[in-house]
Amino acid sequence: xxxxxxxxxxxxxALASLTRGRASRRIGRTVxxxxxxxxxxxxxxxxxxxxxxxARMGEAGAVTSSVIVLLTFNIILILALVFDILTTTGIFxxxxxxxxLMAAPVPVARVFGVKYLEAxxxxxxxxxxxxxxxxxxxxxxxxxSAVFFIALVVVTGVFITIPISVGTICGMxxxxxxxxxxxxxxxxxxxxxxxxxIWIAVQVFKPAMARTSDVESLSVRLQAFVRGGGxxxxxxxxxxxxxxxxSLATGKSAAAVRPSIYLIALAGIMLAASLAAAQRxxxxxxxxxxxAGKRSKPARRRERPALGWQLVPSAExxxxxxxxxxxxxxxxxxxxxATLTIMMAILPFLMGRGSQFGxxxxxxxxxxxxxxxxxxxxxxxxxxxxxxGRAFWWLLAAPRSSLRKLAAKSQVAVNFFVILTWAxxxxxxxxxxxxxxxxxxxxxxxxxxxxxxxxxxxxxxxTFADWEWELPKRxxxxxxxxxxxxxxxxxxxxxxALLGVFSATKERVANPEIGWLHLxxxxxxxxILAAAALLISARKxxxxxxxx
Amino acid sequence: MLALTKLTKRYGSFLxxxxxxxxxxxGELFGFLGPNGAGxxxxxxMMCGLLRPTSGTVKIAGHDIQKEPLAAKAVIGLVPDSPVxxxxxxxxxxxxxxxxxxxxxxxxxxxxxxxxxxxxxxTGSADDIIETYSHGMKQKTSxxxxxIHDPKLVVLDEPTVGLDPRSAKIVKxxxxxxxxxxxxxxxxxxILEIAERVCDRVxxxxxxxxxxxxxxxxxxxxxxxxxxxxxxxxxxxxGGPEEEEVIKFLSS
Numbered sequence: 200x201x202x203x204x205x206x207x208x209x210x211x212x213a214l215a216s217l218t219r220g221r222a223s224r225r226i227g228r229t230v231x232x233x234x235x236x237x238x239x240x241x242x243x244x245x246x247x248x249x250x251x252x253x254a255r256m257g258e259a260g261a262v263t264s265s266v267i268v269l270l271t272f273n274i275i276l277i278l279a280l281v282f283d284i285l286t287t288t289g290i291f292x293x294x295x296x297x298x299x300l301m302a303a304p305v306p307v308a309r310v311f312g313v314k315y316l317e318a319x320x321x322x323x324x325x326x327x328x329x330x331x332x333x334x335x336x337x338x339x340x341x342x343x344s345a346v347f348f349i350a351l352v353v354v355t356g357v358f359i360t361i362p363i364s365v366g367t368i369c370g371m372x373x374x375x376x377x378x379x380x381x382x383x384x385x386x387x388x389x390x391x392x393x394x395x396x397i398w399i400a401v402q403v404f405k406p407a408m409a410r411t412s413d414v415e416s417l418s419v420r421l422q423a424f425v426r427g428g429g430x431x432x433x434x435x436x437x438x439x440x441x442x443x444x445x446s447l448a449t450g451k452s453a454a455a456v457r458p459s460i461y462l463i464a465l466a467g468i469m470l471a472a473s474l475a476a477a478q479r480x481x482x483x484x485x486x487x488x489x490x491a492g493k494r495s496k497p498a499r500r501r502e503r504p505a506l507g508w509q510l511v512p513s514a515e516x517x518x519x520x521x522x523x524x525x526x527x528x529x530x531x532x533x534x535x536x537a538t539l540t541i542m543m544a545i546l547p548f549l550m551g552r553g554s555q556f557g558x559x560x561x562x563x564x565x566x567x568x569x570x571x572x573x574x575x576x577x578x579x580x581x582x583x584x585x586x587x588g589r590a591f592w593w594l595l596a597a598p599r600s601s602l603r604k605l606a607a608k609s610q611v612a613v614n615f616f617v618i619l620t621w622a623x624x625x626x627x628x629x630x631x632x633x634x635x636x637x638x639x640x641x642x643x644x645x646x647x648x649x650x651x652x653x654x655x656x657x658x659x660x661x662t663f664a665d666w667e668w669e670l671p672k673r674x675x676x677x678x679x680x681x682x683x684x685x686x687x688x689x690x691x692x693x694x695x696a697l698l699g700v701f702s703a704t705k706e707r708v709a710n711p712e713i714g715w716l717h718l719x720x721x722x723x724x725x726x727i728l729a730a731a732a733l734l735i736s737a738r739k740x741x742x743x744x745x746x747x
Numbered sequence: 748m749l750a751l752t753k754l755t756k757r758y759g760s761f762l763x764x765x766x767x768x769x770x771x772x773x774g775e776l777f778g779f780l781g782p783n784g785a786g787x788x789x790x791x792x793m794m795c796g797l798l799r800p801t802s803g804t805v806k807i808a809g810h811d812i813q814k815e816p817l818a819a820k821a822v823i824g825l826v827p828d829s830p831v832x833x834x835x836x837x838x839x840x841x842x843x844x845x846x847x848x849x850x851x852x853x854x855x856x857x858x859x860x861x862x863x864x865x866x867x868x869x870t871g872s873a874d875d876i877i878e879t880y881s882h883g884m885k886q887k888t889s890x891x892x893x894x895i896h897d898p899k900l901v902v903l904d905e906p907t908v909g910l911d912p913r914s915a916k917i918v919k920x921x922x923x924x925x926x927x928x929x930x931x932x933x934x935x936x937x938i939l940e941i942a943e944r945v946c947d948r949v950x951x952x953x954x955x956x957x958x959x960x961x962x963x964x965x966x967x968x969x970x971x972x973x974x975x976x977x978x979x980x981x982x983x984x985x986g987g988p989e990e991e992e993v994i995k996f997l998s999s
Contacts, residue, residue: 217836229801516848521833521840528876589831594890596795597848598821741816 205313227677246336265445271333272437278326283366290318311477323359343448358440364469371480514599518607549628565641572620572645573652574687579612580656585664585674601740612653620645647725654729658736748773754803763789765955776926778946779935784957787935817994824898826907836879849896854960863891882909903934943977953985
């Protein structure tokens with residue numbers, strides 16, 4: 200079978216997954232695609248507006264525009280690399296269709312080819328969604344010729360092969376030494392670290408941008424940022440597409456020739472290298488797909504649980520412990536949680552160190568802590584219910600009341616987010632001047648917000664669970680994710696309004712006694728709502744039928 | 748020990764289980780036979796409280812699964828048709844988890860886990876993560892989990908699928924041993940040789956209806972011809988002629 204036919208089949212399958220299946224799923228997918236298109240249009244319009252302003256500002260504006268285009272390609276490069284590293288192992292080594300393809304009389308190089316294109320589409324989607332509209336807006340703002348827009352498509356296509364090839368080679372090299380199922384975990388940690396690095400860079404970069412009062416100093420800062428770290432950002436291969444497109448947009452076509460040659464040469468070299476690596480390593484790497492996860496040593500068997508644990512009945516303790524283990528042992532589950540934890544640990548120290556309230560209004564500290572607690576625990580509790588997947592029937596079959604089982608599930612989210620928000624508040628207190636009673640109020644409210652979020656997450660998890668999930672992002676159906684966003688938004692609006700009213704009168708903030716009465720009432724209200732949510736979910740679980 | 752009375756399950760217009768009644772006595776090894784899609788798994792799920800019957804009742808050791816679910820569930824150990832386990836736990840952790848769900852005390856559990864691991868030849872892999880297990884190992888882990896709380900009624904849905912001959916023999920021996928200890932075993936299977944060898948009584952279900960019930964000898968005698976096998980009886984009751992035609996077509 201030719202490569203073209205293999206690709207055609209793959210496209211057919213992808214198209215079928217969009218157009219077939221249940222009506223609700225089809226509608227969900229259509230809405231998703233529409234939202235992506237709307238986002239792309241908004242990004243293009245935003246970029247157009249910015250570049251139009253910069254175009255009116257002479258040399259400084261032109262320099263700034265070119266630096267922004269360079270940074271955009273840097274973002275495309277880094278994001279495509281991170282996503283490719285994350286997806287490469289799954290696509291090249293763990294796809295469900297690989298056994299069929301490898302068993303069929305199809306040359307391995309062709310299988311690699313179709314998987315390479317699949318990885319390219321999968322890994323470059325997000326980066327192109329962000330980057331492409333920006334450069335498109337740049338071309339429109341500068342009234343570039345048709346050649347620019349054709350070149351934009353071609354150059355981006357050629358450029359994207361560089362990070363994809365690098366990611367593919369990395370994945371194949373690692374798969375020589377580590378079983379493929381473990382590769383994904385190793386590379387997930389690696390890409391998580393890269394992602395965190397980008398986030399920290401953005402946090403450092405953003406205040407510098409915010410303090411910039413005019414275009415000239417913005418240009419100077421941007422250039423300084425690009426030159427920073429030995430000018431690494433200016434030396435990445437992203438400079439070639441940036442140079443080609445800025446040259447074409449400004450009518451200097453001759454200047455685009457040299458970077459075009461460099462770009463094509465580099466992309467060709469990387470593609471050839473990945474093909475050579477595939478010839479040597481792909482088949483052997485694939486055949487190394489041995490089951491992962493042999494524990495190096497037996498788990499320590501504790502005869503008696505720790506003192507605090509003894510107070511919790513064994514079934515609930517067991518559900519709580521097992522659910523926590525399921526999160527901790529799956530890097531795909533753990534990565535977002537770990538990234539959020541690290542972000543929260545760093546955040547207080549990135550915000551105007553030593554200043555009063557870290558530059559925030561007092562109410563904002565309470566608001567931020569409670570919103571994080573609610574939205575985070577809501578999400579985690581939903582996932583904690585669904586994380587069992589098809590094995591959830593063991594809980595249904597167990598002779599314990601549904602209320603107790605679900606309370607144990609929600610406790611996972613409560614434990615994590617109470618610790619996280621309190622750690623965040625402690626960080627704020629350590630880094631900034633914050634009155635103790637304000638920190639205590641925030642801690643009190645965030646604890647109740649966590650309980651409320653976790654309790655509401657449980658019925659949502661039961662309602663929108665996709666028990667047959669394979670990837671963590673598919674644990675909850677699209678409608679459930681939509682409801683999650685709505686619930687989070689409703690809480691943020693409601694809590695924001697409440698706290699706005701609360702902190703409008705400075706006297707009340709300054710007087711802890713009045714504040715505590717309010718907080719007691721809010722806490723009691725949250726506890727009642729949480730209890731109601733858990734009772735509803737217990738009734739729902741009692742009525743559940745397990746047809747899987 | 749187990750009494751199903753007029754048990755019916757309907758999915759829209761499709762009747763999965765139709766007015767099924769049967770009783771299984773304590774200490775009995777009951778085989779539940781039927782072709783694919785006959786309603787075996789649906790019946791088992793209703794017995795264990797995972798599906799609600801459209802009508803009819805299930806009583807386990809005198810407890811109605813609908814009215815007293817916790818008491819009824821406490822005496823059942825279920826081994827499902829496909830071993831769906833927590834793949835990120837080790838075998839030992841998983842069995843311990845299930846034991847704790849059924850409130851087995853720590854000392855008893857540690858001993859029972861070790862005994863079951865030895866019995867099912869799983870000691871060497873007890874501390875490996877379940878995702879590294881073969882299908883047969885998962886099936887055995889599932890069986891260990893079902894037995895950890897020493898249930899009075901063990902319900903098995905196709906327990907020998909995917910097991911190598913040695914493991915299948917172990918499972919059959921375990922089931923027989925359970926019955927001699929006074930436990931009741933309800934096992935669905937479509938491997939007639941197993942049913943013929945180990946079951947005290949069998950029930951045959953076809954298109955949701957119980958079409959025959961009795962000991963192997965009784966079923967054979969009902970067939971009317973001398974020297975028939977359980978396979979012949981089964982094919983006669985569940986649409987054998989079609990299968991015979993298929994075999995003839997394939998061999999022609």
